[in-house]
Amino acid sequence: MKWFHVILKNLFRNRRRTILTMAAVALALFIFTMLQTIMTALDISVAKGPGETRVAVIEKYGGPRTQLPISYWRRLVRFDHVISATPMGYTVTSVGWGDEYYVALLVDPETYREVFPTASRMVTGEQYQQFEKVRNGVLVGLEIMRKYDWNVGDIIKLKSLQHKTTMELQICGVLISNDRENQQFETQMLVNWNYYEGLIDNPGKVNIFWLRLDGPGNTLSVINNLVNYYSAGPYEVSVETESSMLNRLTSYTATIQLIIRVISTVVLFTILMVTVNTIALSTRERRKEIAVMKAIGFTPNTVLWMIVIEAVLISIIAGLIGTMGAYFLFNTKGLTISLGLTFDFLVRPSIVAAGILISIAIGAISGFIPAYNASKINVIKALHNL
Amino acid sequence: MDPILRIIHVSKTYIQGEVITPVLEGVNLDVFPGDYIALMGPSGSGKSTLLNIISGLDSPTSGDVIMNSESIVGLNETRLSRWRHENIGFIFQSYHLMPVLSAFENVELPLLLFEMPRKERRERVEAAMSIVGLDDRIDYFPRQLSGGQQQRVCIARAIITDPTIIIGDEPTGNLDYRSTDDVLELFDILNGELGKTIIMVTHDPHAAKHAKTIEKLEKGRLLNSEEKALDNTSDPHLLT
Numbered sequence: 001m002k003w004f005h006v007i008l009k010n011l012f013r014n015r016r017r018t019i020l021t022m023a024a025v026a027l028a029l030f031i032f033t034m035l036q037t038i039m040t041a042l043d044i045s046v047a048k049g050p051g052e053t054r055v056a057v058i059e060k061y062g063g064p065r066t067q068l069p070i071s072y073w074r075r076l077v078r079f080d081h082v083i084s085a086t087p088m089g090y091t092v093t094s095v096g097w098g099d100e101y102y103v104a105l106l107v108d109p110e111t112y113r114e115v116f117p118t119a120s121r122m123v124t125g126e127q128y129q130q131f132e133k134v135r136n137g138v139l140v141g142l143e144i145m146r147k148y149d150w151n152v153g154d155i156i157k158l159k160s161l162q163h164k165t166t167m168e169l170q171i172c173g174v175l176i177s178n179d180r181e182n183q184q185f186e187t188q189m190l191v192n193w194n195y196y197e198g199l200i201d202n203p204g205k206v207n208i209f210w211l212r213l214d215g216p217g218n219t220l221s222v223i224n225n226l227v228n229y230y231s232a233g234p235y236e237v238s239v240e241t242e243s244s245m246l247n248r249l250t251s252y253t254a255t256i257q258l259i260i261r262v263i264s265t266v267v268l269f270t271i272l273m274v275t276v277n278t279i280a281l282s283t284r285e286r287r288k289e290i291a292v293m294k295a296i297g298f299t300p301n302t303v304l305w306m307i308v309i310e311a312v313l314i315s316i317i318a319g320l321i322g323t324m325g326a327y328f329l330f331n332t333k334g335l336t337i338s339l340g341l342t343f344d345f346l347v348r349p350s351i352v353a354a355g356i357l358i359s360i361a362i363g364a365i366s367g368f369i370p371a372y373n374a375s376k377i378n379v380i381k382a383l384h385n386l
Numbered sequence: 387m388d389p390i391l392r393i394i395h396v397s398k399t400y401i402q403g404e405v406i407t408p409v410l411e412g413v414n415l416d417v418f419p420g421d422y423i424a425l426m427g428p429s430g431s432g433k434s435t436l437l438n439i440i441s442g443l444d445s446p447t448s449g450d451v452i453m454n455s456e457s458i459v460g461l462n463e464t465r466l467s468r469w470r471h472e473n474i475g476f477i478f479q480s481y482h483l484m485p486v487l488s489a490f491e492n493v494e495l496p497l498l499l500f501e502m503p504r505k506e507r508r509e510r511v512e513a514a515m516s517i518v519g520l521d522d523r524i525d526y527f528p529r530q531l532s533g534g535q536q537q538r539v540c541i542a543r544a545i546i547t548d549p550t551i552i553i554g555d556e557p558t559g560n561l562d563y564r565s566t567d568d569v570l571e572l573f574d575i576l577n578g579e580l581g582k583t584i585i586m587v588t589h590d591p592h593a594a595k596h597a598k599t600i601e602k603l604e605k606g607r608l609l610n611s612e613e614k615a616l617d618n619t620s621d622p623h624l625l626t
Contacts, residue, residue: 297472
């Protein structure tokens with residue numbers, strides 16, 4: 001392409017306008033990359049495999065936010081097909097008053113291991129024993145350990161945002177995921193439920209009871225039995241399988257994803273209009289030059305391609321800045337948001353690739369209409385007279 | 387000697403709604419290699435329209451335009467573009483140089499459409515810039531050049547592809563007296579020494595005086611030899 005330098009010179013004939021357009025496209029692609037990353041993170045979180053041998057017992061009307069009495073625990077394990085039961089709560093915590101928030105699951109170490117054997121195997125046996133032994137013990141996800149440069153045995157302070165209290169905890173072990181399904185634990189913490197109950201002076205209340213059943217075939221009968229049994233009590237319960245809980249989260253995240261899709265579409269469409277306008281303005285300004293080029297032998301197709309390539313160059317440079325900017329920002333500084341579960345936002349190369357492809361498409365589409373019009377310029381009219 | 391360009395009974399009529407405006411009526415003209423023709427005539431006589439038709443920028447309503455035995459009437463836009471690239475060199479009244487390109491790059495522009503090595507392009511551009519006397523301004527941008535210099539760059543761009551015909555539309559119309567003489571001298575060199583065929587539209591009798599032939603248009607018609615004989619402006623040697 002011998003006339004590439006001509007395209008480059010035209011590209012920067014009005015530097016301010018080109019740079020502002022590039023900045024707008026870069027910002028749009030940055031937002032797009034960020035939104036797509038959030039959407040992917042939500043997809044990963046809800047894609048974690050459900051286990052039909054686990055059910056959650058929660059208060060019927062208020063869900064996990066309304067607490068059930070601890071006395072239910074002893075009764076729950078006596079139901080047929082229930083192997084074990086464990087209480088679970090959660091609190092959103094921060095390290096100091098920083099801007100990073102993490103979910104701390106409040107668990108009973110002894111029974112938690114029985115109901116969630118996979119999760120408890122994420123630390124060494126020795127570390128888990130220590131967690132059972134130390135009342136203010138905590139198991140911390142590997143990513144958090146790395147981030148704050150903590151070591152096993154360290155005493156750390158975590159602030160609970162719900163109860164405005166500070167926990168002083170001893171790190172007993174590090175949660176290291178060996179598979180993708182449990183990766184979320186690397187950004188979470190397990191805190192002894194008993195310790196937290198005592199700290200907030202709220203003994204005897206539980207958000208969720210998790211039950212482990214002897215097999216998936218009995219799940220429905222267990223659910224029916226539990227619902228019937230507690231229907232006459234002071235706290236009616238709702239029982240959901242783990243997959244059902246995840247489905248609920250899925251519908252929650254599906255709404256977020258829909259919003260994200262709408263915002264992404266609006267952002268990209270808006271930037272498409274901005275780019276169309278810029279390229280149209282730019283070609284209108286040089287109608288005479290384009291007419292001269294056509295007069296001296298540039299074919300309509302050559303003129304069309306020159307302008308389309310110019311538009312693609314603007315958008316691809318901006319696209320690279322926007323998507324790579326998001327990539328380096330999130331993947332080096334990191335972004336963690338808690339939405340009940342903790343989401344880690346890492347920009348995947350596939351999202352960067354998608355962003356760059358979209359930027360090419362924006363350039364091609366936005367450049368085509370002005371380029372087509374330019375290629376059809378009537379030389380005589382454009383020059384008034386030859 | 388065969389003509390390189392034949393305008394055969396060319397008419398052009400513009401129709402806007404119910405208004406029909408005949409601009410050219412049955413124009414015939416043969417152009418031979420080495421001709422230097424000045425097209426003159428009052429405003430609205432059809433000079434520019436004839437020039438547009440000769441250069442393939444406009445098409446006649448009837449008649450034919452034949453260059454080197456090939457009719458250009460009815461060619462599509464792409465083929466016309468290629469035809470112009472190979473056969474026509476344009477010199478515009480307002481120069482129409484690309485402001486973002488240097489003089490070198492402006493002159494090089496038509497060569498970019500050829501499969502030509504960079505070295506050869508450079509040599510040809512330097513040669514053309516030397517002919518127009520601007521070899522020391524090769525890297526200047528149009529804004530850094532005077533009007534006369536810009537017109538000379540325009541001339542260099544017009545001759546760079548060695549076209550069959552050089553078309554000039556009021557090439558001295560925007561120039562001062564001294565620059566006009568410089569450009570006209572250049573035309574004399576192009577025609578007299580380099581054998582280029584030139585067709586130039588002008589209102590300026592002084593410019594027309596440099597041409598070998600003057601063709602005069604009136605009301606869309608070229609004056610014939612008898613009418614020319616009665617009109618002393620058709621003989622360059624009688625112009626004052």
